[in-house]
Amino acid sequence: MESMRRAPAAGRIGDILRLELAPALGCTEPIAVALASARAREALGGRLRRLRVAVDRDTFKNGLEVGVPWAAPHRGNVIAAALGYTAGRPGRGLEVIGRVGARDRARARALVRDGRVEVRLTRRPDGLFVKATAETDRGTAEVVIRRFHTNIASVRVNGEPLPAARRGGGGAGGAGRDFSRLTLDGMLEMASALGPREEALIRRGIEMNMRIARRGLRERLPLSLGRRMLDCLPRTASLEAAALTAAAVEARMAGVPLPVMSSGGSGNCGIAATVPVVVAARAEGIADGRAVRRATALSHLLNVRIKESIGRRSALCGGVLAASTGAAAGIACLLGGGRAEITAAANAMLAALSCVLCDGARPACALKLGHGAGLAVEHGILAARGGIAVPEGGLLGRTLEETLAHLGRVSSEEMDAINEIVLDAMLARRGRGGR
Secondary structure (H helix, E strand, O other): OHHHHHHHHHHHHHHHHHHHEEEEOOOHHHHHHHHHHHHHHHHHOOOEEEEEEEEOHHHHHHOOOOEOOOOOOOEOHHHHHHHHHHHOOHHHHHHOOOOOOHHHHHHHHHHHHOOOEEEEEOOOOOOOEEEEEEEEOOEEEEEEEEOOOOOEEEEEEOOEEOOHHHOOOOOOOOOOOOOOOOOHHHHHHHHOOOOHHHHHHHHHHHHHHHHHHHHHHHOOOOOOHHHHHHHHOOOOHHHHHHHHHHHHHHHHHHOOOOOEEEEOOEHHHHHHHHHHHHHHHHHOOOOOHHHHHHHHHHHHHHHHHHHHHHOOOOOEOHHHHHHHHHHHHHHHHHOOOOHHHHHHHHHHHHHHHOOOEOOOOOOOHHHHHHHHHHHHHHHHHHHHOOOOOOOOEOOEOOOHHHHHHHHHHHHHHHOHHHHHHHHHHHHHHHHOOOO
């Protein structure tokens, strides 16, 4: 009887995790640009004359200053488009430029140098949008990605649309999903119902994200924030979580060619939802791998639920607001907290971090996400032990769901102008010759 009661929850979490957790190499916005470009080459072939890519504002913003694997010293959407065209394998989805040899790198740099690749901003109101148009000696191919990073919505070759079965790419990427009605009780039930496939996916994500964290501590990065934190600050569990998360995020934003397990369409969210839970388990002497994976599953679920409320690419920082809050809830659950303690952990995070802004993807994201990870460990442990309970007030409602509804209104109704201000600042800096 118990297994029958749990079966719907097990099925639902399997569906959610398979939609929302995916390996990703590089920042997902320029990688979507690379994917569209790679699919255009695959659909048409021939000698490239010009590659023109149009992207929405948030893809433009998040791809403007970020590092791209295999591209150093180049950064951003233009070199991502060129690498996707020369070496991308569209069937690998967010790992489209997983392997790029020296010859293909040189070809990509030459395309950029010769001015044959262009990425421009298009003012589209309907979320993620990437359109890659390749002109070759065989004609023209146009590939459009909409809504989600791997959702290839259309492919046209010389004006003729390809049928859906031949579009290729990474699949629908969850098109049509809506998790806005997920409740905390539902997420707790689902996290307790992990099956073998879901456990394996969570385990793989932990391994991937901890691997890039360790690599980030060794790499010579623009800030080397994680290593400096460990060198200069007193060692605590929250400091270790902050340092490892910062190291992983900075490595990814600098273009270190290691994949991460993304969560809710964001690699940084995947890191922030995973690393603090693992660090807290180690600090508390918890060796039960299944318990850690259940807590990590809850972290991912809450990350997805919050992103559904505030927007997948909100002006608010999803890595801090959504993923770090998920991690705090997961830690409270890991340490034996019930619904009240898990809610307290989430409320503490949302009260502290509800107005942290996203000002574009770049290595300095490590500063924000490292801070969020450290707070996640502190608030998760405090809440589990009854040490924190933030009362209703401000944006905090009577329930977690009510709080998320308030944050959703802030994000959707008031924050759009902030994205415009951030983009104006970034473009002005480039106009002055800044990086």
